[in-house]
Amino acid sequence: MKIVHVAEAFAGGIVVFVKSLVENLSDDEHIIVHGERAHVTRFTDIRKQFARTNARFVRWHSAQRSIRISKDFAAFLELYRILKRLKKQHQIDAVHLHSSKSGFIGRIVCKLLGINNVIYTPNGAPFLVGTSKISNYIYKVLERLGNGFGGQVVCCSPSEQAEYKKVGISAITINNGIPFDRISRISGYDMEPSNKKFCIVTSGRIINQKNPTLFNNIARYFEEFQQFEFIWIGDGPERALLTSTNIKITGWLPGEDVARLISTANVYLSTANFEGLPYAVLEALALRKPVLLTDSVGNRDLVKSCLNGDLFKHHSEAIIKLLQYFNNASMLNIMGEYSAMHGKESFNVNHTFARYRHLYEGNHIENDSYLKPALVNA
Structure with missing residues (x-):
């Protein structure tokens, strides 16, 4: 099959997602129509990640x-000219639109x-992004309008699908997935947490969506406790908000170094305002880490009945949980095993x-009903 991927913001989690599609559907041809966010990651660096894949690229300059x-x-x-040319050349069996701008224009x-045969994966509901009710309302209107032009909306978590249902848009769920066996078997990633300090780690861009202010408020409580340290793997425009003296910002690191840091931490913490279904947390599950996550869209699908971690709504709740983890360190290994088991199953x-391939072939699929029992939170 010939699959055309369209992504105006070709960076971050979308790159991870598209790369996974290309690698796992290696018998198909993949054409990636993309923009660039050079201030995040230059395309020349992204393209290196696809060097050994069956993908070719078409730049979407505007x-x-x-x-x-x-x-x-x-x-x-x-985009009209690009897709018209590809259609004339018989290079399109399916079009997969990634993120809201591509989803709107592309449809x-x-x-x-x-x-x-059009599939639209929001990778995070855009009407949860805005900093005001007005902006979120505008995004809701645009999503409804875009939906009127057809295409199958595919959410990457049940909680994201629930948000689309609230605004009157029919969608299905195909959970994001990672190769759990491969990640858990990688040599050197099964190290025990450091005995020097109780380490809490997160990974991602330092932007409003990840709520660095909340992360900082949690860390600040522990400033006077020498036993605790906080690590933010990544960088971003809002790094100045991370002022607590016990926070270390690593900057961007190679994937192996990221996995190694997470492996040697005690707890993975996410303070995100919302997610699609975050790859960083999925990798933390594969690396057998307990997870402490905000009770937000995307995050809440990753905690299984509090066996592998907890959800919180306020920084005080997170602080209490971290103190409980610290004082009951023996339970963290058990929680980490539940993380790996839950992640591998779901x-x-x-x-x-396999489900995306089914969609590309033009088939209808039902929602991921068999996952629902595993995703009920306490």
Whole structure:
């Protein structure tokens, strides 16, 4: 099959997701129509990750993330020309749109070109992104409007699908997945946590969506306790908000170094305001880490009946949980084993991409009903 992926913001988790699709559907041809967010990751660096894959790239020059009518119209015209050319060359069996801007523009273009096999994966509901009720309302209207042009909406977690249902948009869920066996078997990643300090780690861009202020508030409580340290793996425009003296910001690291740091930590902490279904937390599950996550969309699907971690709504709840973990360190190994078991059962890469392949073939699939019992939180 010939699968066209469209992503205006080709960076971060979307790169991980598309790369996984390409690698796990290696018998298919993949054409990636993409923009660039050079301030996050330069495309030349991203392309190296696809060096050994069956993927080729088409640059979508006018695509950008923010809403600007003139530039968005230019992006629309450019994408129309790109997909029209690919269709004429018989290079399209399915179009997979990644993230909200691609989903909106792409569905209009596909409707005009008579391309019917269209899949849209939001990778995080855009109407949860805004900093005000007005902006979130605008995103809801745009999502409803875009949905009117067709295409199958595919959420990457049950809680994200529930948010789409609330705004009147029909969607299915295909959980994100990672190769749990491969990650858990990698030599050197099964190390015991450091005995020097009780280490709490997170990974990702330091941006509002990840709520660095909340992370900082939690860490600040432990400033006077020499036994605790906090590590943020990554970087971003809001790193200045991480002012607590017990926080270490590593900057961006190679994947192996990230896994090694997470392996030697005691707890993985996420303070995100919302997620699609975060790969960083999935990797923490594979690395047998207890997880302490905000009770938010995407995160809440990863805690199984509090056996492998806990959810919290306020920084005081997170502080209490961390103190409990510290004073009952023996239970963390048991929780870590539950993390690996839960992740392997519910977020296995083979299941994820078998279902996407089924969609690419033009088949209808039912929702992931068999996952629901495993995703009930206490």
